[in-house]
Amino acid sequence: MDFARVELGATDREFQERVRAFLAANVSDELLRAERATGDGVILDLHRAMGARGWLEAEATTVDEGGFTAIQKRIWDLERRRLGLPLERWGATMMILQAVRQYATPELLDEVLARVYRGEALFSMGYTEPEGGSDIATCKTRAARDGDGWVINGQKMFTSGANICQYVFLLTNTDPAGKRHRNLTMFLVPLDTPGIEVQRLQTVDDDSTTITYYADVRIPDRYRLGEVNDGWAVLSGPLAAEHGAVDSADAGLTDITTMSNFGMAMAISADLAVGLATADGPDGRRSLNDDAVSYRLGRAHSRIEAALSTPSLFGRVAIAQAMRDIAPELMDVLGGAAALASSTPGALADGEQGPEYLYRWAPLVGIYGGTIDVFRNMIAQHILGLGRPTYVAPTK
Incomplete structure (x- = not known):
């Protein structure tokens, strides 16, 4: 390095x-x-x-x-x-934009590119469904031909930003009887189209996401991206970027994995914990002088540095797992006041740097774009060549 x-x-x-x-x-x-x-x-x-x-x-x-x-x-x-x-909404838009530029018709590019560049249009991700979880290829949201256009019916979970974005990058099933991964088609659907309902949900980390419903949503064919039933190819680029399964730029100046900015937020919380541990307590003693405290804080910083230095899918898993492990460790080291939200009198920190916020945020970081276990299986199967995982008990 x-x-x-x-x-x-x-x-x-x-x-x-x-x-x-x-x-x-x-x-x-x-x-x-x-x-x-x-x-x-x-x-x-x-x-x-x-x-x-x-x-x-x-x-x-x-x-x-x-x-x-x-x-x-x-x-x-x-x-x-x-x-x-x-930067979450712009980051998602940037991931989707590469597919839009590659697969959209000239007519659609004329509609959206200038708006994106002017900051007037943002894209949300319409992949996950209530029954599908991380296996988005089980898509049941149906897009059916209707003359020169399409009619879409279905539901998506975690279409974060749909309440403020102008388009949804929507995965649909265009051949329910077709072969898996060969029956999917992608659309860039204007979110002001009649028949779309957006329901906003507040998450435990004070973020928000949305559920989107599609009831007889009619769109022209120009909003289709790529060929019919070839949506998996259209989706593969943005999906790889979201998963962190892409190589770092040759210049060596970019993050070496996705979610590195989340890892930096974790590092800020750990630095804050060290600062608090070096302050004199009511009895005039510093908690950092306790060998157990200094050991645990040192171990936390080592885990963070290792996670931030780990590339590709490995780094994504390392950052998410480190946050889950380190957040409760910091709270335990700092004592009861660390459990107070930043807006509460007596809290140790303001804003999102406090250990209490990190503790609430950590579980969500572990499911963004797929759970930690999903990514571990991807590493095992596609990088280490260990074969497909088996999720059911063997028959006798």
């Missing part, structure tokens, strides 16, 4: 200054608190301001297309993270 320091040239320093000036002028504590109250994963006014300045198009395009260089993209990433900006 290369830990070399990147020295910024004059152009990149000027870019960093422009980014910091833009964020300083457009981001406030009030905006961040308002977003955290909704859990929507985006600050819409800020997002549109980024689009108006050309930041979104530059992030979403290559250098050859006029986009950011590798160093500029890393600066852009880090400066937003430094302020704790919510």
